[in-house]
Ligand SMILES: [Zn+2]
């Protein structure tokens with residue numbers, strides 16, 4: 001099914017608003033002051049560039065199994081923080097959690113070093129509202145691959161958090177604090193990794209690691225891979241893969257991206273029906289974040305995972321039929 005007809009039922013495009021309802025997609029003319037390429041904020045983007053460059057230190061510090069395992073483990077845990085919490089919870093409110101668990105989810109997402117939960121959710125809601133139009137800050141269709149992948153986050157105008165987009169979240173002071181101080185958790189993680197590496201070097205020298213090696217693998221490499229995997233959903237998931245649903249945007253489904261991002265690669269499914277906690281709709285559409293959320297619901301840490309709505313199932317049958 002590769003039809004590109006506009007979606008018959010625009011309600012399926014809903015994104016949460018402050019009132020919790022659906023807001024229709026609005027397309028406005030792009031002001032001349034918001035041209036792509038304008039206003040790269042070099043003063044604020046250089047730590048990000050240093051982080052990427054510091055991956056080259058692997059040639060200096062070498063590697064050890066424990067450092068690589070830490071890198072992979074932190075990738076997986078923090079990707080879950082991004083996909084399950086920053087995306088499916090904070091941006092789309094597709095399940096419920098208690099306030100304590102909400103904060104834990106925010107900390108997990110913040111550890112990914114992709115700024116604060118309110119910033120992330122506000123920009124993501126804008127993405128759904130204006131997908132693949134000039135108002136979409138990271139559309140590869142409207143602005144090109146590299147802008148969608150990395151350029152937009154370096155841009156001065158995209159640094160601020162538009163609290164009007166996330167009034168439902170901004171009423172929690174702990175989330176506002178985390179949003180204002182979005183480097184606290186990444187630096188705490190880096191400090192913890194350096195200490196961990198130093199401890200292993202001191203008390204378990206046979207593991208062959210040290211503080212610097214743990215910092216480079218556990219933080220630099222893991223965080224850089226995490227960034228590019230997440231960014232690939234903004235860039236590649238609107239360019240490669242299969243279009244199954246006739247959404248107005250150009251989102252696509254890709255198994256490779258889904259495996260890389262714990263389920264986010266079923267991006268056409270997600271744009272078709274952003275209000276559900278699952279992104280893999282069929283049994284073979286592997287969605288590890290959703291499986292983990294189901295497991296968390298069994299132990300009572302998350303509640304009310306929103307299923308695919310009946311009207312979406314009806315629409316799916318109509319399209320497939
Ligand atoms: Zn998208």
Ligand SMILES: [Zn+2]
Pocket residue numbers: 087091092124128270274
């Ligand atoms: Zn989304």
